[in-house]
Amino acid sequence: MAVRRTAVHRPQQSAVASQVMEALGDYLNKDQRKLGATLSLREDLGLDSLAIIELLYRIEEAFDLSIPDEDLEKLQTVGDVIVYIEHTLGPKTSPAAAKLTKAKKRK
């Protein structure tokens, strides 16, 4: 629900971006409007390695995907995370649709 509301308010943002921002806002207990794609997870948001793993765990759950360890280094900024997930899911796939395709694939 919340995802859709955000999408309406910020039409320029992709569904993935909205959902990442929401997870991040929730995790940091911060207003997501104050969060931007250029922010670095470590320096700007002050996350240590365990905090980053916790955050990514939430995101993995939300999008039903698994990020391999070797990709963690690529995820330095909020934008990196968004692009990574969009890329993993395919550019125009919404999370819900992604879940469906994955479920189908499993069969």
Next chain:
Amino acid sequence: MQRRIVITGLGVVSPIGIGVSQFEKAALEGRSGITALRPWAGFPLDAYRCQIGGQVRDFQVAQFLEAGLAERVDRYAQFAMVASTEALRDASLAMEHEEPHRVGVIVGAGMGGMMMGEREITKLYLSQRPERVHPNFIPTITLNSASGLLAIQHGAKGPNLTISTACSSGAHAIGQALATIRAGQADVVIAVGADASLTPLVFAGFCSLRALSTKFNKTPNLASRPFDQLRDGFVMGEGAGALILESLSHAKKRRARIYAEVAGYGATSESFHVVIPREDGADMATTMALALDDAGITPAQVDYINAHATSTMVGDAAEVRGIRRLLKGRANHVVVNATKSLIGHTLGAAGAIGAVASVLALQSGKIHPTINYEHPDSDCALPGISAKVQERRAKVALLNAFGFGSNNAALVFKKWQ
């Protein structure tokens, strides 16, 4: 004058051998105990990010001990039983000649009887039939199950404790054994570190923490590479180490063969982070300094360090910074090795198995290699680290063990001569 405490017996169960002689031979040959994990019955490994580990192969407790009690307990407790039995035999310590209340048992264990725990919890949640929970569930999962069991097995009625400080448990067990004998509460303590946590849930948990190596699933023997530039996390292992500690007077009275003196113990908390060590190694240095002070030894006298070195990026570098901080110029002259390069990180057993390796090194003058040390990392390079056996007539060995929960331990062993 403070009582002096010595080591008179050793025992080990490890991924590179059951029994001290097998372990020592394999360690000096630089054999890796890390392999593709053998999956659990009915539980595929495919979805695990890490698929390798240091398993104790073909371990059937009945081969080592009379069946009965031993067969009803968790694997970690079986390891503890087998290792402590070997250590007592090695020490020629006949319990029938000892006053039982003067013999204590201190076990370090990070996780305890997890296999039984996981099985029973799953069964209960799925079936919702509490009456089907196994009657042995509680006696098995309580963290002191092994220390209690060893007391029964060996007839040791002195202080009986379990230390659980994650990856430093085994080292603290030895340190607390030292403290117990010094305080006059026992003449002998059977000190053990044991863990067997390669279970579906615990292994998954460490995978989720992103603490494990994942780049070497196809070449498992290369995965545990402490201090090497290509290291990418630790490899889980399992096993047990056991040492018989006794007061020097007690050892002399019974004319025991003495391996080494446990001369000092340092214990601190970094009070910093649940799983990440301080990168500057300052608290690690303090811990080592406390152990040396306790032993009355100066940093310049240290010959050999059995490092904690788990093969993680941050941990190994922090430890080397700590060593440099404390030893200054001497850091370029000490021999350093990482037992985990051979067997992986055996969690609660690590400090005790490392202690066995340290004592063997003092005895033989041969320091086992740190295998897979191929590409020195400027962040944690020391001239004394080598992928080959090093010969050094070391008189003083320092052992480090650092655990989740900001926990640090260090021990000092002196060659007996």
